Amino acid sequence: MSAPRFGSLRDGPSPVAQGSETFTELAHAGGARVERIASRAVRQGEWYEQGWAEFVLLVQGGAILAFADGTSHALSPGDWAHLPAKCRHRVAATAADGETIWLAVHFPPEA
Amino acid sequence: MSAPRFGSLRDGPSPVAQGSETFTELAHAGGARVERIASRAVRQGEWYEQGWAEFVLLVQGGAILAFADGTSHALSPGDWAHLPAKCRHRVAATAADGETIWLAVHFPPEA
Numbered sequence: 001m002s003a004p005r006f007g008s009l010r011d012g013p014s015p016v017a018q019g020s021e022t023f024t025e026l027a028h029a030g031g032a033r034v035e036r037i038a039s040r041a042v043r044q045g046e047w048y049e050q051g052w053a054e055f056v057l058l059v060q061g062g063a064i065l066a067f068a069d070g071t072s073h074a075l076s077p078g079d080w081a082h083l084p085a086k087c088r089h090r091v092a093a094t095a096a097d098g099e100t101i102w103l104a105v106h107f108p109p110e111a
Numbered sequence: 112m113s114a115p116r117f118g119s120l121r122d123g124p125s126p127v128a129q130g131s132e133t134f135t136e137l138a139h140a141g142g143a144r145v146e147r148i149a150s151r152a153v154r155q156g157e158w159y160e161q162g163w164a165e166f167v168l169l170v171q172g173g174a175i176l177a178f179a180d181g182t183s184h185a186l187s188p189g190d191w192a193h194l195p196a197k198c199r200h201r202v203a204a205t206a207a208d209g210e211t212i213w214l215a216v217h218f219p220p221e222a
Contacts, residue, residue: 005193006184010167029164030219032143032173053140057120057214059189064122074119078170082116082138089115103168105216
């Protein structure tokens with residue numbers, strides 16, 4: 001099993017419905033997962049509080065992440081966020097026009 | 112330890128010397144690592160054969176990955192490659208002009 005695989009973040013389930021997100025696993029190994037996320041005009045997404053750390057890179061579009069302490073953080077293409085395990089967060093908004101594309105890395109769950 | 116961290120792939124060691132690469136760890140957890148790589152006009156980079164799988168996303172610039180069987184694969188922004196453990200590969204070239212920026216995910220080493 002040593003053959004590489006290739007793809008593009010431009011390819012994915014399409015069209016993404018207004019206000020929703022699609023999640024596509026691209027690779028996994030050793031308990032870690034890499035995922036493509038496509039969001040369209042999300043408003044007040046659901047809260048997440050995971051038992052593992054997550055790294056997200058905003059590739060296209062724009063988004064605002066919100067946290068349980070009331071703070072928020074805007075992301076433009078090239079911006080990333082590292083969310084430790086148990087860091088309660090949600091997507092407060094993504095760009096009104098077009099798709100917002102993310103690459104997400106889910107680290108192995110903590111022991 | 113639940114505070115998120117933020118950054119941008121636009122920020123990194125600069126300038127990258129002609130023909131060379133810089134590696135910056137952005138996050139790690141559970142044996143997995145996320146890294147920013149900046150390459151400038153690399154030609155015939157060194158061969159890698161790792162005991163873990165790696166996922167790379169080309170974010171800016173362009174590159175050609177080469178493999179031990181003689182095949183190669185060109186990457187443009189948004190393109191990704193998943194390299195299983197033991198998949199011998201190297202960067203054959205990156206764009207002659209400007210920096211090529213990658214996000215690399217190193218999965219936990221296989222048992």
